Amino acid sequence: MPIARNYKPGSIVYFEGDKNSEEIYILQNGKIVLVSSPIIQTELEVKETITNGEFFGVKSALGRYPREETAQVITPCVVLVLTQDEFEQMVLKNFRVLLKMLKVFSNQLRRIGKTVRDIMHKGEPKMPSTELFYIGEYYVKQGKADQAKYVYEKYLSSYPDGQFADTAKQRLDAVERGDLRVEPVPSLKKEAAAPAGGDVMSFDQGAVPGLQAAGGAEEKKPDGVRSATEGIDVTKKYYEGLSLFSQEKFQEAIDIYQSIAAMTKFKDETTAKFAEKALFELGRCQMKLNKPLEAIETFSNLIKKFQRTDLLKDALFAIGEAYEKLNKYDKAINFYQKVVNTPPKESINTKAKKALEEAQKKL
Amino acid sequence: MILGDNLFEKFGKVFKPGEIIFCEYEIGNTFYFILNGIVRITKIVGDTEKTLDTMGSGDIFGEMAILEQQPRSATVIAQTEVKALEFNRENFEMLLQSNLQMALKLLKIFCKRIYDAKRQLMIITLDESDYRVADAFLLVAEKKGVHTDERVSVELKVPLDELANMCAISMDETKKALTNFVRFNKIELIGESIKINNISEFLRMVTNKRKVAKHQARI
Incomplete structure (x- = not known):
């Protein structure tokens, strides 16, 4: 059974970085603020107020990693403390809650993913269409006809007007005839350093x-x-x-x-x-x-x-x-x-x- | 996990051994729940196809497609005959409603992914490549369940290209950072693996760097 815990103003439910973060909480009454240090140093601390009836501490408990924020108690609070099992029992009976959490988490994931991608691809943007074509080339070289066929077909359906559309068609014909000895396309020359911040690519x-x-x-x-x-x-x-x-x-x-x-x-x-x-x-x-x-x-x-x-x-x-x-x-x-x-x-x-x-x- | 036959009628797909389910860089909006069989997750790096993972019945893959139409980040190939349910953004709510266990599973996957993404973001927001590599060591060690705040020696198996990828730096820069650490006796390179002499040193190094950066940001 979940237990109810009382907290006084100024106390802390958990600290950022706490390990063994197995408990999950529901705020029943009062005001709690989650404070987390920014990932990108130039940004300010992130504060999020928990309102009555809201869950907190879910991600770190389910994902089994250290707490990502400090839960500060602002006014006298009553907090319901759940074990992971109790949490699972509770949400498995409530699809709406589960779906809402999924949506919140997937939004967070999308946001962070985008930031990561933006930083990662600043240096060397890759073009999915080109890379996809090259996977086809890889399979041809390996003599894997079925796989090559799949990739070329995908290339043609995803990028019908793509740079390699004609080559892909030729390859596909050849592979279907059982001919895997196609001359490889000379490697594209990717110019090493694109100017920072630009989406510029050049091909030979x-x-x-x-x-x-x-x-x-x-x-x-x-x-x-x-x-x-x-x-x-x-x-x-x-x-x-x-x-x-x-x-x-x-x-x-x-x-x-x-x-x-x-x-x-x-x-x-x-x-x-x-x-x-x-x-x-x-x-x-x-x-x-x-x-x-x-x-x-x-x-x-x-x-x-x-x-x-x-x-x-x-x-x-x-x-x-x-x-x-x-x-x-x-x-x-x-x-x-x-x-x-x-x-x-x-x-x-x-x-x-x-x-x-x-x-x-x-x- | 019990799934009705009617679900299979509607969404079921059978893949032959060796068949590609989806391919890296292909744009996809479907995700899969394996009922039966084994799949291999691969990536082509240079001239070799590397297996990153295998998955079996009850596992979910391709779930990122629910979020957005990004090119696939890896190739999935059926290792054995594979029976799977194929869903897309439109019908996934229906799937989840009919199967709350799966929704819960997805929730846990998202939690892990959010953390992994944040952790990666922390690495690549460090300025210098030495610090990025140091933090990547910490991440790999954390994943192994190592207490990085303890004075222990750890052996990590991370291929160079993966390390470079985690740090978003070139292979050359990664090599340079490794050479630096070797020169100062912080690590040893033994065949395919990296032996870290004292992991807590790296934790201190990265933590201090972050503190300084934070301090400077405030000024």
Whole structure:
């Protein structure tokens, strides 16, 4: 049976760092504050007030690790003390409580996970699509046909317009014929240190046979453009492009934006942001000139190049529109659906939902 | 754990031995509850496929997909024939409601994960790589149940790449930190493992570093 314990103001239920943290508590009456030291030193202490009926000390007890915070008693309190078994008996009878805890914990986990990822990937961002493709390559090399087949199929369904889509198709055909002796794709050259804070990646694109054919781009980038990154004032060019766009000089705007699009390194985050926007504008110009295939490539490129772009949904939506222009309604629907499914719910989600319904009628 | 046949009819999946259930870096929104059989969790590092763990009946994997659509962090392959229930974000509440034991299990997994993530965050918020490696030693020792505040010698089996990964630094930087510790007689490298001569020294080193950083942050 759970026991009730009384605490006087100023006393402590447990200290941060206490081991053998087996007890779980429910505050029945009074006020308790949980104080924890910040993980990132520049931040302030975190204080959380427990209200009547709330559980505390759950995570450290269930996870069997030291207490993460100090539970300070503010006013006279009555606290119900549970053993782990008693806690389990109690929540197993109460799905609502259990579900609520799951939601609170999963939110915390998501937040911390994001912080960890942000710090970890600052140095060397990895592109899931590229990495996935390479796992396929690994299995081919190992002679594991079934596994390779699975990975290539996943690659093609997840990234139909991906950088390696054509190569993946070739591989898949070969593997299905039982041919595992495919020439490996020369390793992509990942440029070692990306500037801190930027999402910038660069690839030695010439090394991949499938790349240039993908998306049906007609113009190949001239060699050497990639390295000519210094000396271009991205912000200025971006605005020049905008002005040309408003004068309906789309081809001239395209020329300007393409010089930005060829860049792979940016001197700071603001510049990168403008390059991101420029890429989006490039796609818009291509749409204006009725070149949906090129626009699709540009927008896909934008998503690939700036993985955490704020323009993600806009780019996905634009790809949908481009496919509509090509009368490929099924593909268009696919991309609109992606926008609809991507939280948070904003006006573009509603817009995509409408476009999706319209496209379905045309299908 | 009793699961009705109707659950299997709705959500059941059978995987053949050797079949990939999901692959690292694939975007997924499903998670699995193993009814029967064994799965292998693997990761490809360089040119080898490393087994991180195996799981069997009653285990859950892929549960992070409930939280968000991130690329999978490892590959899961059926070792034997595997019967599993496959769920997604939409129907998982239903699953949990029909099986409170599983919900409780998930709650415990989340608790552990939150701690692990926080612990990792603590490592990578240290400025210098030596301190990160020191704190990574502490983490690995803690997981083994070692009392890191006691003057004891501990032998840890951590591959270099894993250590580098935990610290979010390059392999070269990790090697450099290890060499430093060897030079000052704090550790010995014996084959695949790292022998820590006195783990409490590392605890003191990291704790002091954090105190100083905290103090500086306040000024």
